[in-house]
Amino acid sequence: MTLLPVVVAITGASGAPYAVRLLEQLLVAAQPVQLILSAHGLRLLQTETNITSVNSLRDAVGASRWDALVTAFDDNDRGAAPASGSARNRGMVICPCSMGTLSAISQGTSRSLVERAADVALKERRKLILVPRETPYSAVHLENMLRVTRAGAIVMPASPGFYHRPTTIAEMVDFVVARVLDHLNIEHMLGRRWGTDEE
Secondary structure: OOOOOEEEEEOOOOOHHHHHHHHHHHHHOOOOEEEEEOHHHHHHHHHHHOOOOHHHHHHHHOHHHHHHHEEEEEOOOOOOHHHOOOOOOOOEEEEEEOHHHHHHHHHOOOOOHHHHHHHHHHHOOOOEEEEEOOOOOOHHHHHHHHHHHHOOOEEOOOOOOOOOOOOOHHHHHHHHHHHHHHHOOOOOOOOOOOOOOOO
């Protein structure tokens, strides 16, 4: 049985390492991915990780797995598969999710494939996980988060915990990525779970 894809979008909020690690772990789990990289998302990757193109992102997460599992779409192509409710998928993650993207989703004013795909996820009652990375939040941000939560989305700020005593940035990144994978019901080995020896 062929697995349905997960739609992954990368937008321009700070937090590129979360996006790269999430994409890598989805491919390790042999999960098909429909990737949408906004122009601001690409600039973010360049700024924070020195990934300068879709091809260098492919190399960073593993070219052979990418070739087998990833379909990349242009953010300007609102006729692509993720823009239609009739094209089935397993849900969508926007990681990181900019406040502008959050605002558009909360208002239903899709101007790009990322925003349209999120709109489709809500209307089709599919899982939509938004990973904002912003601080502090304004009242507008909080109201938009409440609005999308009431519409069915999961707002999961990139807020790593410290009870597992992280000693590296990579461990802090993995904490957030593990929570996203848990909500997608995708098995992973990213750290020990609280109160158990289970990885």
